Amino acid sequence: MSIIYVLIPIAIFFVAMGIWIFFWAVRSKQFEDLEKEGLSILFDEDNKPKPSADKDEP
Amino acid sequence: MGDLKCFHCHEPVLTGDRFTLQIDGTAQPFCCAGCQAVADTIIQNGLADYYRFRTESATKVAAMPAQLAAELENFDQPEVLADISRQQGELTELELSISGMSCAACAWLIEKQLKKQPQIASVTINSSTQRALLRWDSKALPLSQILSRIAALGYQASPFVADQEEQTFKQELNRYLKRLAVSGILTMQVMMLAFGLYFGEFTGIEKSHEGYLRWISLLLTLPVLLYAGKPFTVSAWRSIKARQMNMDVPVSLALWYTYLASSYATVFHTGEVYFESVCMFIFLLQLGKFFEYRARAQAREATSNLLKIMPVTATQLTDSGPQATSARRLQPGDRILVKAGETLPADGIVLEGQSSVDESMLTGEYRPISKMAGEQVLAGSINHDGLLTIQVTEVLAHSRLGQIIQLQQQTLSQKPKLVEKTDQLAKYFVERLLVIAVLTFGLWYFWWNPDRAFWVTLSVLVATCPCALSLATPTAITCALARLNRQGILIKNAQALEALPQITHIVLDKTGTLTEGKFSVESVEMLSTAYTEQQALNLIANLERYSEHPIARAFAPYQTAAEELQQVTVSVGAGISGYWQQHAVRVGSASFCQLSRTVSGAMVYLTINQQPIAAVTLSDRVRPEVPALLASLQQQGYQLGMLTGDSSSQAEQLASELQLNFMHKGCTPEQKVTHIQQLISEGKQVLMLGDGINDSPGFNAAHISVAVHSGADLSKNQADVVLLKPDVSLLAALLKGGKTTASVIRQNLGWSVGYNLIIIPLAVAGFVSPYIAVIGMSFSSLLVVSNSLRLLKK
Numbered sequence: 001m002s003i004i005y006v007l008i009p010i011a012i013f014f015v016a017m018g019i020w021i022f023f024w025a026v027r028s029k030q031f032e033d034l035e036k037e038g039l040s041i042l043f044d045e046d047n048k049p050k051p052s053a054d055k056d057e058p
Numbered sequence: 059m060g061d062l063k064c065f066h067c068h069e070p071v072l073t074g075d076r077f078t079l080q081i082d083g084t085a086q087p088f089c090c091a092g093c094q095a096v097a098d099t100i101i102q103n104g105l106a107d108y109y110r111f112r113t114e115s116a117t118k119v120a121a122m123p124a125q126l127a128a129e130l131e132n133f134d135q136p137e138v139l140a141d142i143s144r145q146q147g148e149l150t151e152l153e154l155s156i157s158g159m160s161c162a163a164c165a166w167l168i169e170k171q172l173k174k175q176p177q178i179a180s181v182t183i184n185s186s187t188q189r190a191l192l193r194w195d196s197k198a199l200p201l202s203q204i205l206s207r208i209a210a211l212g213y214q215a216s217p218f219v220a221d222q223e224e225q226t227f228k229q230e231l232n233r234y235l236k237r238l239a240v241s242g243i244l245t246m247q248v249m250m251l252a253f254g255l256y257f258g259e260f261t262g263i264e265k266s267h268e269g270y271l272r273w274i275s276l277l278l279t280l281p282v283l284l285y286a287g288k289p290f291t292v293s294a295w296r297s298i299k300a301r302q303m304n305m306d307v308p309v310s311l312a313l314w315y316t317y318l319a320s321s322y323a324t325v326f327h328t329g330e331v332y333f334e335s336v337c338m339f340i341f342l343l344q345l346g347k348f349f350e351y352r353a354r355a356q357a358r359e360a361t362s363n364l365l366k367i368m369p370v371t372a373t374q375l376t377d378s379g380p381q382a383t384s385a386r387r388l389q390p391g392d393r394i395l396v397k398a399g400e401t402l403p404a405d406g407i408v409l410e411g412q413s414s415v416d417e418s419m420l421t422g423e424y425r426p427i428s429k430m431a432g433e434q435v436l437a438g439s440i441n442h443d444g445l446l447t448i449q450v451t452e453v454l455a456h457s458r459l460g461q462i463i464q465l466q467q468q469t470l471s472q473k474p475k476l477v478e479k480t481d482q483l484a485k486y487f488v489e490r491l492l493v494i495a496v497l498t499f500g501l502w503y504f505w506w507n508p509d510r511a512f513w514v515t516l517s518v519l520v521a522t523c524p525c526a527l528s529l530a531t532p533t534a535i536t537c538a539l540a541r542l543n544r545q546g547i548l549i550k551n552a553q554a555l556e557a558l559p560q561i562t563h564i565v566l567d568k569t570g571t572l573t574e575g576k577f578s579v580e581s582v583e584m585l586s587t588a589y590t591e592q593q594a595l596n597l598i599a600n601l602e603r604y605s606e607h608p609i610a611r612a613f614a615p616y617q618t619a620a621e622e623l624q625q626v627t628v629s630v631g632a633g634i635s636g637y638w639q640q641h642a643v644r645v646g647s648a649s650f651c652q653l654s655r656t657v658s659g660a661m662v663y664l665t666i667n668q669q670p671i672a673a674v675t676l677s678d679r680v681r682p683e684v685p686a687l688l689a690s691l692q693q694q695g696y697q698l699g700m701l702t703g704d705s706s707s708q709a710e711q712l713a714s715e716l717q718l719n720f721m722h723k724g725c726t727p728e729q730k731v732t733h734i735q736q737l738i739s740e741g742k743q744v745l746m747l748g749d750g751i752n753d754s755p756g757f758n759a760a761h762i763s764v765a766v767h768s769g770a771d772l773s774k775n776q777a778d779v780v781l782l783k784p785d786v787s788l789l790a791a792l793l794k795g796g797k798t799t800a801s802v803i804r805q806n807l808g809w810s811v812g813y814n815l816i817i818i819p820l821a822v823a824g825f826v827s828p829y830i831a832v833i834g835m836s837f838s839s840l841l842v843v844s845n846s847l848r849l850l851k852k
Binding site for chain 2 (some may be wrong): 001005008010011012015017018022023026029031032033038048
């Protein structure tokens, strides 16, 4: 079981990384609007005018 | 033709196929030139995805008057721009408030369109607050061009200056998020290690492994206690210094005592460790605080867009002619010019000109008030039709508008009284708890068993840890806030939730609250048989489209077909004239239409070739849901009354129609306050429902104030509760919500106090080992939290 002497510090390192990333996300205002980003995946990045067959808006 | 809908705004198309556009090979109909132009812009720019993914229909677009477009250029003045933006190196940063946004697709649309400009470095749009943060090179691209680009998409953008307090709210909210993350993530780790230790107890664990896991837990708990738990420690320290015990004192005491005792056990390899309890407790408390704070921050954002009504620009008359300037730089004595449709930038006195102004923002009165030379005008009111020259008497910050804004901001930062009640309980509780803990330690140390003294005292502190007690009220309030918010009720002052069940009297405002607060056509009297009523109304509606006057809006629903009109002229405060099929038509007051015979009560007349055709009576209609709501409230035993500024007989008629218990008409705002204060001095608990700024003094006098959806923004700011939907019957939902919340809080407090009363004697006697105490504490906290969560469901 002495492996825990290695594994737990590695786990703590990843946890610290996770917290640092979260702080960065808060700092860069990613939590300001939680609604819009959820929908942004629906929109194409590049919109070429192409004939599209589907239309769901009445 | 009747069910043909506009492709852009989904409103019925009344103009046939006059406005159409080829989209994806199909001709789509539009209701007006405005919508057509916007859709054309969207399609041309390859943004047709908007129509595919939007979840709400767009708002109808009125074509922008050229004069407004010219007004946008005022923002390009360097000194105006400097007032509303921040300079960051080469780039200018500015916040915009955007109206007309209905869903996230709108935000995407605007972002996409603006990002095509190379001069714009970044644009982020928040669809929930309807604001945009823009960073661009202001030298290469003037602001007015950006604004007109947004206008071309059918939205109105205006520069917005967030107040200082909102900035601090935002920063604080971010701090809450970070604390939540630290306590949440680390609690998971400590919990995982604790499981290892729990199982070690049963199956045996090597001493060195146990010591290692404890040391790791100790290290991981430290940031939780020091960073995430800092607010509790700070607040406890402050309250001790002020000798005013609050709930944070026992909380911090339990946290630190538990942590230090566990550290002692870790260092000296004895006893038990409770690091996971420390972490869990902090996480749960932070979670509650975070949700409560977020609810308040949202309430704030929802109402602080009102600052955009603060006029930004003004046209100042200088020796060298009219000049655009920043409204904030106006000084008393300056002369300014206000065109029709503009918002007045300062309090002042009319020097020249005549117009009718809309002061509904300040007074709640929706009828336009006519102003002539020598009369006083207020900043924030809207100039309807004439050109006014005004001498400034007060700078913007000291204007009536500025004062009211300051006043209402002071009321927002009040601490909810309900939590104070728990604080009183805490004070009582903490003092006794400390005495008991000291006594327990003394008894065990000197008489019973000195070796166990430390651990028994610890179990007393852990078992009586006011976890459940301190969660009882905030969790219930948070859940109630969230649920009411979903129903469309925004609680801005959690104190209001406490007072709701005690309410006995409900005071209602008439105009805009019980009634719709706008003119609607009540009856039409035909003075000639040459035309039908429908034809006459349609003709009036077509003419009235040229006017922005509130009376004109009453006719909009009656437009059934578009008519060709020539030489239309709008006369200030009188009416509209024009030519229709070579006939001279006039719509307006009796004198404007040159009529000798008038119909009593009628406000609008129609003449064709000087022949009277129709007389229309306008009135303010009662909201459809009001009678049923009032009947059900009366059944529940509430006393209902009406306080109205209206002195006409319509007030009495309405009061008897709705069977109100009492009614006072012709009230000034001061009289409204007096009536409410009298009820309060008789020991009654009063709720006030209103809409205008004229109700806001009454709002302060009443125990609880509720502002309706259509109310003036300033009144929404003063109210404890804002109804977010145009539906007054939400009041019934609010009263019901208040009652359930109160009963859940009672249950929570009952349980946590009862639990502590039972466990204290057992702990003092040494029957409760610390880890049983932890299980008991966690269980009672969980019970309290899940009891509060019930509020979310119903």
